[in-house]
Amino acid sequence: MGSRSYRQFCSVSKALDLVGERWTLLIVRDLLAGAMGYSALLEGLPGLTTNLLAKRLKDLTAAGILEKRPAPTGETCKALYALTEAGVALGPIIGALASWGKEHGPAPEPTDSLNFRWVLILLGRHFVPDGPRWIVQLDCAAKSLQLRLGTPKFEGVEGTPMTPDLIISADPKAYYELLFESTAPESLLESGAVKLTPGTAGDPPLPIWKDFIRSFQLDQPAPTPST
Amino acid sequence: MGSRSYRQFCSVSKALDLVGERWTLLIVRDLLAGAMGYSALLEGLPGLTTNLLAKRLKDLTAAGILEKRPAPTGETCKALYALTEAGVALGPIIGALASWGKEHGPAPEPTDSLNFRWVLILLGRHFVPDGPRWIVQLDCAAKSLQLRLGTPKFEGVEGTPMTPDLIISADPKAYYELLFESTAPESLLESGAVKLTPGTAGDPPLPIWKDFIRSFQLDQPAPTPST
DNA sequence: CGGCATCCGTCATGATACTG
DNA sequence: CAGTATCATGACGGATGCCG
DSSP, X not given: OOTTOXXXXXXXXXXXXXXXXXXXXXXXXXXXXXXXXXXXXXXXXXXXXXXXXXXXXXXXXXXXXXXXXXXXXXXXXXXXXEXXXXXXXXXXXXXXXHXXXXXXXXXXXXXXBOOHHHHHHHHHHHOOOSSOOOEEEEEETTEEEEEEOSSSSOEEEESOOSXXXXXXXXXXXXXXXXXXTSSOHHHXXXXXXXXXXXXXXXXXXXXXXXXXXXXXXXXXXXXXXXX | OOTTOOOBSSHHHHHHHHHOSTTHHHHHHHHHTSXXXXXXXXXXXXXXXXXXXXXXXXXXXXXXXXXXXXXXXXXXSSEXXXXXXXXXXXXXXXXXXXXXXXXXXXXXXXXOBOOHHHHHHHHHHHOOOXXXXXXXXXXXXXXXEEEEOSSSSOEEEESOOSSOSEEEEEOHHHXXXXXXXXXXXXXXXXXXXXXXXXXXXXXXXXHHHHHHHXXXXXXXXXXXXXX
16 A cells, blocks of 8 residues: 555656565565565565565555465465566566666675575576576575576576586575676685586586576676666 | 665665665656755655755765765755766666556556656656757746757756747646656647647747657657566 | 464654754 | 754564464
8 A cells, every 4th residue: 555655746656656665675576586475485584574574465465566376285385475467577676776786785794694586586687598408406505496597588496406417506605706796706616615516417517517607697797777 | 874774695685775765766866867956856855854855865975876066156056966876877777667657556646746857757768869859848837848859868957948949838747648648649739738839940830749759759658678 | 383463662754843 | 045953653673472
């Protein structure tokens, strides 16, 4: 509800009337990588309290930005919150915020929390299709991310792939440095911050790693969107 | 100050740490069209109180998003607040919000306030360069906006041009309908909501009006930015 | 335990008055 | 004109309780 609307004849303020409150765009950011249950959302957003999450979910549902639907059988939760078409359309806003924050935002601190979903968003913005079709598994803090490289459309979901071609493992900070280019990819390998494990087919890991770097342009500066 | 930082290892949250608070992005939006004084900002943002504006300006200055500089002689105010390079770089975020709000935001209400600066932002996002080089004056509620069409770079400032080729006058609501395509441009002319006056050179107004419509693609849907 | 609702303390915000 | 000071209110952070 726009109980505290700006009441301006301007679409920027109308957008902020719906998504301008605290935590709202961060909830949308996490849902951009796929539908989530209530507890998963809460766990992924440290500092957000349960009462406020309930209110945000209710308001966002009323605004038509997300919808609550029954979870498929076998899920650990009962209901999933998923973005509607209008919610997915918030992607460019999240993307523009990510670009600006990366360039002009405050530097991250070691105590900052890191969520694997946020990695997906970053990767999706850098993806270059039509490379070799590797399946890469990212491991971080007992969680896994499954990436399908080389496909026309970027695919990445949480979980372990059946037949990975390469397994990359690192701690959150190393992933952050890799994705934010504060460190060159090669030096992360040399320092041991990032470890490579051959996949099930047993291919040598280094060429696949180079394709991974190239697929997400991790050795180049991020593109700046136009106005 | 990020006194209430999200503390997440994510550039989206880092951006919101600086510009996520209430009113902040609306201040930036207004400054995107040019530097403004304190009182002009306050007047253009109904509902924002003077103490909060002072705090926002202080915080944004500390964050390096805008800078306070002495006003040029002849100005009505003493100091101007101008966006820094980092502040101008927020443009794509404002643009993405404008696109989304236009498509998915709540409908405007007749009591909403309208600021001529917001028109400039909308026009800038739709501009197609290299048409005929007309100078068009927009009149609305005792204020004037000066647009230079056809130049490679879009130019628009508040004030009255010396030699307009066409003067368009309408009330705020008609401008909004024109810019937001809820009504076709032709019908706004026919209904008398928009009035055309020949400029100093005395050219017939209708062809220049059609160039104006074409220059800002006001008869076409807005382009949707990519993720 | 997942999915909230309630209660309370604190802080950000809104309204008004006042000052250099 | 360009803010600062003061106070009231509502939003938010934290803990806990309820209900399937």
